Amino acid sequence: MPEATMTAETHDAPKGFITRYIFSRDHKVIGLQYFTLSLIAALWGIALSLLMRSHLIAPEASWVFLEWLFPEGAPDGVMTPELYLALMTMHGTVMVFFVLTTAIQSGFGNYFLPIQIGADDMAFPTLNMLSFWVTFLAFLTLVVATIAAGGGPISGWTAYPPLSAVGEVAGPGLGTGQVIWIVAIALFCLASVLGAINFIVTTLNLRAEGMTMMRLPVTAWAWFATGAMALVAFGVLLAGGILLLLDHVALTAFFIPEGLIVSDRIIERGGGSPILWQHLLWFFGHPEVYIIIVPALGVLFHIIAVMSRKTVFCYRAVVTCIAIISTLGFFVWGHHMFVSGMSPFTSIPFSILTIAISMPAGAVAITWLGTLWRGKIIFNTPMVFALGFISYFVSGGIGGLFLGQTALDVYLHDTYFVVGHFHIIMGLAAAFATFAGTYFWFPKFTGRMMDEGLGKIHFWLTFIGGYIMFISMHLQGLAGRPRRYPDTETFDFLQPLMSLHQLITVAALATAAAQLIFVINLLWSIKNGKVSGDNPWNATNLEWTVSSPPPHDNFGGRRPVVTELSNTR
Amino acid sequence: MAWALSILYILVAAAIVLVFGGQQWWMPPAASELARDFDSQFIITLVSTGFFLVLMHIILSFIVVRFREGNSQADYWRGNVKWIWATVAAMAVLDVGLAVGSESIWTRQHIDPEPQNALRIQVIGQQFVWNARYPGPDGLFGLTDLTLVDDATNPLGLVPSDTAAKDDLVIPNLVVPRGRPVVLLLGSKDVIHSFFVRELRIKQDAVPGMLIPLRFTADRNGRFEVACAELCGLGHHQMRTFLEVLEPAEYEERIEQYRRGEF
Numbered sequence: 083m084p085e086a087t088m089t090a091e092t093h094d095a096p097k098g099f100i101t102r103y104i105f106s107r108d109h110k111v112i113g114l115q116y117f118t119l120s121l122i123a124a125l126w127g128i129a130l131s132l133l134m135r136s137h138l139i140a141p142e143a144s145w146v147f148l149e150w151l152f153p154e155g156a157p158d159g160v161m162t163p164e165l166y167l168a169l170m171t172m173h174g175t176v177m178v179f180f181v182l183t184t185a186i187q188s189g190f191g192n193y194f195l196p197i198q199i200g201a202d203d204m205a206f207p208t209l210n211m212l213s214f215w216v217t218f219l220a221f222l223t224l225v226v227a228t229i230a231a232g233g234g235p236i237s238g239w240t241a242y243p244p245l246s247a248v249g250e251v252a253g254p255g256l257g258t259g260q261v262i263w264i265v266a267i268a269l270f271c272l273a274s275v276l277g278a279i280n281f282i283v284t285t286l287n288l289r290a291e292g293m294t295m296m297r298l299p300v301t302a303w304a305w306f307a308t309g310a311m312a313l314v315a316f317g318v319l320l321a322g323g324i325l326l327l328l329d330h331v332a333l334t335a336f337f338i339p340e341g342l343i344v345s346d347r348i349i350e351r352g353g354g355s356p357i358l359w360q361h362l363l364w365f366f367g368h369p370e371v372y373i374i375i376v377p378a379l380g381v382l383f384h385i386i387a388v389m390s391r392k393t394v395f396c397y398r399a400v401v402t403c404i405a406i407i408s409t410l411g412f413f414v415w416g417h418h419m420f421v422s423g424m425s426p427f428t429s430i431p432f433s434i435l436t437i438a439i440s441m442p443a444g445a446v447a448i449t450w451l452g453t454l455w456r457g458k459i460i461f462n463t464p465m466v467f468a469l470g471f472i473s474y475f476v477s478g479g480i481g482g483l484f485l486g487q488t489a490l491d492v493y494l495h496d497t498y499f500v501v502g503h504f505h506i507i508m509g510l511a512a513a514f515a516t517f518a519g520t521y522f523w524f525p526k527f528t529g530r531m532m533d534e535g536l537g538k539i540h541f542w543l544t545f546i547g548g549y550i551m552f553i554s555m556h557l558q559g560l561a562g563r564p565r566r567y568p569d570t571e572t573f574d575f576l577q578p579l580m581s582l583h584q585l586i587t588v589a590a591l592a593t594a595a596a597q598l599i600f601v602i603n604l605l606w607s608i609k610n611g612k613v614s615g616d617n618p619w620n621a622t623n624l625e626w627t628v629s630s631p632p633p634h635d636n637f638g639g640r641r642p643v644v645t646e647l648s649n650t651r
Numbered sequence: 652m653a654w655a656l657s658i659l660y661i662l663v664a665a666a667i668v669l670v671f672g673g674q675q676w677w678m679p680p681a682a683s684e685l686a687r688d689f690d691s692q693f694i695i696t697l698v699s700t701g702f703f704l705v706l707m708h709i710i711l712s713f714i715v716v717r718f719r720e721g722n723s724q725a726d727y728w729r730g731n732v733k734w735i736w737a738t739v740a741a742m743a744v745l746d747v748g749l750a751v752g753s754e755s756i757w758t759r760q761h762i763d764p765e766p767q768n769a770l771r772i773q774v775i776g777q778q779f780v781w782n783a784r785y786p787g788p789d790g791l792f793g794l795t796d797l798t799l800v801d802d803a804t805n806p807l808g809l810v811p812s813d814t815a816a817k818d819d820l821v822i823p824n825l826v827v828p829r830g831r832p833v834v835l836l837l838g839s840k841d842v843i844h845s846f847f848v849r850e851l852r853i854k855q856d857a858v859p860g861m862l863i864p865l866r867f868t869a870d871r872n873g874r875f876e877v878a879c880a881e882l883c884g885l886g887h888h889q890m891r892t893f894l895e896v897l898e899p900a901e902y903e904e905r906i907e908q909y910r911r912g913e914f
Binding site: 236245339340341345346352394423427440441445447448451457466469473496538545546558561562567572574578 | 778840878880883
């Protein structure tokens with residue numbers, strides 16, 4: 083039965099450079115624009131983390147370029163605590179929003195969702211263009227926040243009020259810098275809601291003949307589920323962001339309680355609740371973790387199936403698991419708030435539901451093993467990254483079983499155990515899915531392969547470096563090391579942790595260097611890679627049936643028809 | 652490549668087991684019964700989840716060698732859902748076990764009725780110090796007034812004319828008697844702070860506008876560092892004080908000493 087009940091808004095291939103590559107309405111160009119943005123953001127985020135890591139092991143070191151970049155934050159080139167906290171805030175914001183949320187969902191998703199379902203574009207191409215440019219504007223706004231007068235905001239990417247709400251009186255960067263930061267986040271939310279609408283409508287309405295929902299590739303399911311999550315979650319953060327902005331600019335007090343004295347000044351406003359912000363933030367923030375990881379799962383299924391020369395193990399169960407994970411993600415935000423002052427009764431159901439996620443998550447892991455089982459595993463670069471991902475997913479997921487328990491979280495909350503945990507499960511895992519996807523789909527983008535040798539080196543260094551950094555952080559967290567300390571000296575119990583700090587910093591430098599290998603490989607291969615042909619991996623999804631790169635309308639006027647045997651990946 | 656990856660999986664699992672099993676970087680010795688329960692729950696979680704971590708890596712290590720290209724032909728096998736149910740069942744058993752242990756500790760720490768003879772102390776955070784306030788012999792916390800706050804002489808803004816406030820003792824550190832239940836009432840003057848004592852395995856945010864109870868009964872004497880665990884601004888990392896656990900007699904003596912203004 084034909085599923086296409088609506089056709090895309092038709093548009094011809096544009097002629098001019100600007101309409102073709104800048105203000106493009108072509109989902110493929112927009113996908114690559116998102117991907118490029120996330121790559122630039124990732125390099126910036128890595129640079130910020132290297133500055134922080136260097137400061138932690140050499141707090142007195144003076145860097146000329148630092149003084150040149152931040153004359154206020156680094157007088158004489160020595161990083162001040164406020165600069166450390168501002169860099170940390172930016173690192174978190176850039177990585178969570180502009181890298182992890184953007185690369186797989188908006189980048190790969192925009193490029194491949196329409197092709198995988200047999201459509202010639204997203205449902206709303208102009209809206210799609212708008213989403214990208216608003217995201218880009220959000221990114222520029224964030225850059226401005228870093229260099230704003232008074233410094234960047236120091237309240238972390240979670241921006242807990244009253245610290246983030248009362249302005250400069252609470253600390254440097256919390257006035258202008260904080261306001262600009264909130265605007266950047268609000269713009270990003272807006273763009274993400276627009277993008278989510280596109281993903282949902284495209285999946286529901288533009289599928290080719292024969293492409294039933296239960297024949298969608300798992301990747302397409304993941305993008306669709308993520309669109310649904312993003313629609314709800316980003317709307318809530320947008321609301322929270324607007325309220326926080328009003329607390330700054332309109333003298334409201336949504337998040338400011340009665341009777342504050344900050345830096346000897348009585349705050350005249352009051353009546354709000356700091357915990358309200360935490361509920362809004364984490365109502366977004368936990369689904370956000372799945373907004374990041376579910377598309378990564380989708381990419382993983384695709385690559386593992388192709389490189390094992392098999393179909394996805396128990397496809398229907400996999401789709402069910404993705405749906406369950408995406409739904410459960412909305413009912414567990416309270417596990418970020420066990421020590422927030424929220425009622426201890428409320429914590430119990432949040433804890434139990436959080437731990438229960440191990441059931442669908444474990445099922446997902448077992449379907450990877452099942453897909454590999456009795457396969458013919460080909461160890462090319464996309465596949466080794468996928469196999470590395472599985473290890474991270476298991477190790478990182480298990481950290482969640484510690485932190486999801488109310489009793490254990492009390493000690494581990496806001497320590498480096500948490501930092502190590504989310505860097506493995508959210509940072510490294512999603513990054514590995516992005517790398518796997520990049521090596522895998524690069525031939526489709528360009529018609530050329532990336533270099534296998536460099537790809538393997540990139541894998542080994544990143545995989546080992548990643549584990550060294552973030553398992554060490556778990557250990558520091560066990561010793562009680564709180565996060566967001568620009569210093570390792572003040573407390574006696576922090577001093578024995580210096581050797582681990584040094585190890586992490588060295589591993590961070592090496593891992594960062596490995597990412598340069600990736601960037602060089604990527605740029606070099608665009609012009610010089612081996613010519614790939616249309617389907618170098620012998621894969622079966624629709625994107626591999628069209629030329630590399632695909633024609634403007636994806637199928638060159640052909641209307642694909644999907645049958646039972648041709649799919650389920 | 653298959654063999655290299657296979658070995659890598661084993662090395663990852665072995666390294667994780669070693670660094671967590673070695674306990675070189677670990678929690679300090681516990682100083683309360685609940686803290687020891689926390690430690691047992693932590694070990695139970697570590698061992699039971701560690702089992703699955705090692706198992707997964709061993710299976711992966713086997714798979715990448717056994718089913719590598721050249722050693723295996725792909726089989727047209729779409730899977731059997733019984734493996735998924737088996738996994739869900741295994742996870743369910745693990746989850747129930749962990750949840751029961753965790754929630755029973757949580758309930759005792761946060762939900763069970765407060766002990767009758769508990770010592771109640773207000774602990775108020777501000778950028779970047781902690782102040783503890785003992786109610787004095789009357790057992791009452793007196794009135795405070797924002798406009799009277801002066802960081803040097805009257806950090807909490809006690810009202811001198813209020814009789815209940817007169818005997819309140821305000822000090823920038825904490826002393827508690829060993830063996831007696833303590834309820835801290837955590838508050839904040841400005842932004843959110845978090846009161847973290849590693850030895851007692853306790854952590855609780857101090858939120859302005861709220862007084863949040865935090866209980867413990869220390870059973871080991873010592874002087875423990877108190878850290879702020881919630882980002883509170885520029886000096887977050889310097890927000891340090893001490894919680895001293897003393898023998899009851901020593902405790903009374905120390906409090907008297909503080910009352911006389913001897914620090």
